Amino acid sequence: SAKQMLGPLQPRTQIGGLIFGKEDVQPVQKEPLVGSNYVFPKPLPWLQATPPGQGFGGDVTMPVSPAEVQVQQPRDALHDNAMAARISACEKRLEGFESQAGFFRKLEDELSALRKVIDERSIVETQRFQQLEGKAQQSHVHETQLQDQLVNLQAEFQQFTTQTLNRQLADHVDMEGQVSTALARQIHSTEEWRLAIKHKDAQVQSDLEMLNASLEDMREKLLTSQAELRVRLTALEVPTKADGLSRSVDLGDGFTAQEIDFLKQHLSRLQQGSVQSGAALSEMQARLEGESATRAAAQQEQSTRLEALSQALGFSRALMAQSIA
Secondary structure (H helix, E strand, C coil), rough: HHHHHHHCCCCCCCCHHHHCCCCCCCCCEECCCCCCEEECCCCCCCCCCCCCCCCCCCCCCCCCCHHHHHHHHHHHHHHHHHHHHHHHHHHHHHHHHCCCCCHHHHHHHHHHHHHHCCCCCHHHHHHHHHHHHHHHHHHHHHHHHHHHHHHHHHHHHHHHHHHHHHHHHHHHHHHHHHHHHHHHHHHHHHHHHHHHHHHHHHHHHHHEEEEEHHHHHHHHHHHHHHHHHHHHHHHHHHHCCCCCCHHHHHHHHHHHHHHHHHHHHHHHHHHHHHHHHHHHHHHHHHHHHHHHHHHHHCCCCCCHHHHHHHHHHHHHHHHHHHHHH
16 A cells, blocks of 8 residues: 555654644644744745745745734635645545555556566576577578588589580580581592492493394394295295206205294394393393482481481580570
8 A cells, every 4th residue: 555655654743644644634823932033833844945135044934023923824824724625635545545455456466476477588588589599690600601612612513614615615616527527428428429320320321222232233133034034935935836846845945944943043032132131121220220219318318317417516506605695
C-alpha cells in the first residue's frame, strides 16, 4: 500500500496530523507575541519567503505588529479552509489507494513474476546471442575459406579455359591441315582415276573399233562365201548331157560336197566368233558400267564425308568463336 511504500511517518505539526488522519480539522489559532514578528505555530513550509528588503524574512502569515495580525487573520482562515479541502481530497485519494492495495499487491506479484521470466529470458537470450556470435564467427571463417577456394577455383578455371582454347585451336589447325591434305589426295586420286578411265575408254573404243572392223570383214567374207556357194550350187544343179562325162561329174560331186562341208564349218566358226565377240562386248560393257557405278558411289560417299567434315569444322569454328566471345 501507499503507507507501506512510504514507510512510517511521525507527524510533527498539526498539518502532519491532519494529513495522516490523526487529528481533526480545526482552524489554526495564531497568537502573536508582544514585541516579536513570529507567529505560533510555525509558518507552513510551502509558503514562499518574503523577498529581500521587506521585513525580516517573514511572509504573509508572519506580521510584524499586532495591527497587521488582525488584517492577516481573514486571509489565514481562507487559506486554512483551502488547505483543509485539499487535505480531505488527499485523504479520499489515500482511501482509494488503500482499497486498491490488493490489486497493487497482485500487480506487484505479477510484475515480480514477469521480471523473473524476463530475467530468465534475458539469460537465455544472452546465451543464444553468445552462441549466435560464435556461429557468426565460424561462418565468417568458413566464408573466408570459401572465398579463397572460389578465387583459386576461378584462377584454375581460367587457366583450364585458356589451355582448352589453345588446344582446340591447335587441334582445329591440325584438322584443317589433315582435311586439306585429304582433299588434295582425293583430287589427285580423282584425276588419276579419270585419266585411267579415259585411257581405258580409249583402249575399249579401239578394241571395239577393231572388233567392229573384224565383224564387218567377216560379214563381207560370209556374204562373198554365200554368193560363191550359191553360184556353185547353181552350177551343180545343171544336168550334164554328155555320157562320157559321168566319171568327171562324180568326181566333181565329191569335191563339191567337201567344199560345202568346209564352207559350213567356216560359217559355223564365223557364227561362233560373232556370238563370242557379242558376249565379250556385252561383258565388257557390263563390267564398265559396274566399275562406273562403283566409282560414282565411292565418289558420292567421299563427297558426303567431305561435306560432313566441312560442316563439323564450321560448327566447331562457330563454337570456338562463341566460347572466345
